[in-house]
Amino acid sequence: MNKTVGILVMAYGTPQSLDHVEAYYTHIRRGRKPTPELLRDLIDRYKAIGGVSPLNEITRMQSQGLETLLNANANNNRTYRVYLGMKHCSPFIQDAIEDMHRDGIEEAVGFVLAPHYSVMSIGTYIQAAEEALQKSDGLHMTFIRSWHLHPDYLQAAARRIQDSLEKFPKQVQKDIRVVFSAHSLPEKILSMGDPYPRQIHETGDALARELKLNHWLYAWQSAGRTADPWLGPDILDVLKSLRKEGHTSVISCPIGFVSDHLEVLYDIDIECQALCKEIGIHLIRTASLNADPDFLKALANIVVEHLAGES
Ligand code: FEC
Numbered sequence: 001m002n003k004t005v006g007i008l009v010m011a012y013g014t015p016q017s018l019d020h021v022e023a024y025y026t027h028i029r030r031g032r033k034p035t036p037e038l039l040r041d042l043i044d045r046y047k048a049i050g051g052v053s054p055l056n057e058i059t060r061m062q063s064q065g066l067e068t069l070l071n072a073n074a075n076n077n078r079t080y081r082v083y084l085g086m087k088h089c090s091p092f093i094q095d096a097i098e099d100m101h102r103d104g105i106e107e108a109v110g111f112v113l114a115p116h117y118s119v120m121s122i123g124t125y126i127q128a129a130e131e132a133l134q135k136s137d138g139l140h141m142t143f144i145r146s147w148h149l150h151p152d153y154l155q156a157a158a159r160r161i162q163d164s165l166e167k168f169p170k171q172v173q174k175d176i177r178v179v180f181s182a183h184s185l186p187e188k189i190l191s192m193g194d195p196y197p198r199q200i201h202e203t204g205d206a207l208a209r210e211l212k213l214n215h216w217l218y219a220w221q222s223a224g225r226t227a228d229p230w231l232g233p234d235i236l237d238v239l240k241s242l243r244k245e246g247h248t249s250v251i252s253c254p255i256g257f258v259s260d261h262l263e264v265l266y267d268i269d270i271e272c273q274a275l276c277k278e279i280g281i282h283l284i285r286t287a288s289l290n291a292d293p294d295f296l297k298a299l300a301n302i303v304v305e306h307l308a309g310e311s
Pocket residue numbers: 011012013014015025028029042053054055113114120121122183184185186222223224225226256257260261262263
């Protein structure tokens with residue numbers, strides 16, 4: 001008999017228009033409305049990248065591409081159905097699980113389109129899913145918590161760094177500084193023994209080994225606008241320090257993210273680029289993985305290997 005396995009693909013989500021920014025921001029802030037200043041600042045950032053972020057569109061393409069690829073290679077009378085659940089906009093994670101339950105799915109796997117685990121990032125997606133599962137009798141779901149060292153993911157990321165290296169003249173390539181960055185989180189995760197900073201370093205170190213890089217370093221980006229201390233150093237400070245040390249050729253590799261969105265298109269492509277122009281650094285950002293075939297293949301293998309380990 002044919003069996004359908006549900007795949008819950010979870011992603012951050014973005015407002016579908018500028019009119020939806022306030023509701024989205026309020027959701028991110030767990031129900032607390034942003035001040036008019038914070039809201040204006042965020043709307044201005046969306047305007048600077050063209051009014052909307054491409055994140056939802058890319059997430060949809062990733063989900064559809066994954067479903068197509070999984071079914072093209074399916075055997076043992078298995079078919080796969082992908083359900084998309086967002087953290088901060090519709091369709092929410094809870095909606096996706098309700099749909100799965102209504103469709104009679106009994107076996108499912110859930111994962112987030114972000115490679116590194118933190119209790120404050122992936123942990124909160126899984127928590128939302130687990131709450132919805134309590135109302136979904138008969139639906140059994142397991143989770144992939146991180147996939148930051150999967151060889152196919154590393155290969156796809158390495159290829160994009162190599163492409164960026166080749167955009168620099170041959171004679172400067174050996175001196176290039178590669179800055180790996182990920183979304184900052186409140187510093188308190190350190191005292192909780194959270195694996196997030198370690199996993200980011202593991203990914204960067206594995207890529208540096210694979211590509212035989214001479215110089216690489218780590219930075220945090222996109223820290224929240226809140227009073228508590230966030231993980232540092234911030235990427236802007238790292239770029240300033242590199243310039244002070246005399247370096248002028250830098251690759252930015254935001255390995256904490258897989259898609260083009262506000263934190264990449266604004267924070268790196270506008271904010272970091274403006275700083276680099278001012279201080280005299282030639283900065284190239286690695287292309288995002290988006291819905292490219294090599295990344296979809298990595299995602300499909302991550303899912304299939306997880307399911308094989310479960311059965
Ligand atoms: O393109 C888009 O519209 C959405 C881009 C976007 C992604 C993303 C990913 C992560 N975040 C993470 C943590 C936090 C924490 C707070 C926080 C706040 C924001 C705000 C916006 C935003 N994040 Fe985000 N994040 C994206 C966008 N993020 C907008 C609100 C304004 C601002 O601070 O800039 C602070 C919450 C609070 O106030 O309490 C914490 C982490 C990731 C990477 C993992 C993932 O994708 O889930 C971690 C994409």
